[in-house]
Amino acid sequence: MRTDPPESTLRIGVIGTGGISRAHAPGWRAVGAELHCFSLAGAQEFAEQFDATVHDSLESLLAAVEAVDICTPTDQHADLIHRALDAGLHVISEKPLTLTPEAAQDVLDHAERAGLLVLPAHVVRYFPQYAAAKRAIDAGAIGTPAVLRFERTGSFPRQAWFGDESRSGGIVMDQMIHDIDQAIWIAGPVASVYAQQSTAPGDDTVRTGHVVLTHTGGAISHCRGFWGPAGTAFRYTFDLAGDGGRLRYDSHGDSGIVFDAVAAARQESGDGFLPRVTTMDDPYASEIREFAAAIRDGAPTRVIAADGAYAVAISHAAIESLHTGRSIAC
DSSP states (O other), rough: OOOOOOOOOOEEEOOOOOHHHHHHHHHHHHTTTTEEEESSOOOOOHHHHTOEOOOSSSHHHHOOOOOEEEEEOGGGGHHHHHHHHHOOOOOEEESSSSHHHHHHHHHHHHHHTTTOOOEOGGGGSSHHHHHHHHHHHTTTTSSEEEHHHHHHEOOOSSGGGOOHHHOHHHHHIIIIIIHHHHHHHHHEEEEEEEEHHHHHETTTEEEEEEEEEEESSSEEHHHHHHHEEEOOOOOEEEEETTTEEEEEEEEEEOOSOOHHHHHHHHHHHSSSSSHHHHHHHHHHHHHHHHHHHHHHHHHHHHHHHHHHHHHHHHHHHHHHHHHOSEEEEE
C-alpha cells in the first residue's frame, strides 16, 4: 500500500514517456521525487523502470502532482503547459518551448499571471563544456566575442514525427535551437538571421542546416546542424573567437578520457542523447536538480521561460529565412 510521501518530497508528473523522458527520470529519482506518469503509449514500462504511478488520464495526473515534466512531441507543448498552469502547477518542458513566437509569448503571459515557474529544458546550458566556456567568456577569456561557430551532428531521431516540420519545426527548431540558444547566451540579442538547408536526394530525413546570426553587439554566429542516417555518431563542437582570445571544443577530440572497447562502441553508435561519460555530470540531472531547487526554495535557474521564448523566436526567423531565401530582421 502506497503511503503519503514526506512533505518535502516533490510530486512530479511526467507527461509523455518516450525517449527523452528516460533521460529526465534519473534526475528526478536523484532528488528524491515521487514520480507519476501519463502517456498514450509506454507508461507502464516507464513506471516499472522508474517506480512511477501510472495515471489513466491527464486530469488524474494533474490532480496528483505539484509540477509536470513535459516530454511529448513539440506540437503538444503549448496546450499542455497551459493546462498545467491552469491546474496551479510548475512546468519544465522539453525544448522548444512552443512551435511559434506567439504561442511562446502566450505561455510567458500565463505563467506570469499564475505566478508559476516554466523552465524550458535547454539542456546544453548544463553540459560542462558549454558552462565552462560561458564562465570563461564572462570572465574576459576571449575579450569581446566576434565570431562564434557551433556544430551538432547525430542520427535522425527514431520517431517519424521529427521529420514533420508542422509538428517538430524540423532540424532548426528541434536540434539547432540548442546552438542558437548558446549563441544568444554568449553573444546576446540578434539583429538578423539568415539560414539555408539541404536534404539528401530520396531521403529527407538526412539533412544539413546552416543558420547565421548577426548579433546586435556586432558578433556573428554560425550554427551548423546535421541529421544523418542511423548510426551517425553524436558529436558537438564549438569555436568561440573574440578580440582577446579563442576557445575551442570538439566532443570527438582529446577529452582526457580513454574509452574501452564497449564504451567506445556505445559512444559511436549514435544511440542516445549524449555520449555516455560516467566522469561527466549528467546534464539532464543537473537541469532537473536546478528546477527542483527553484520549486522548493526559489533558487535561480540558468535558463528561464523568456530565454526559451526568445530561442523560439530566433529559430522561427531562421525557418522563415529557409522558406523565403531572405535575411530576416529580428
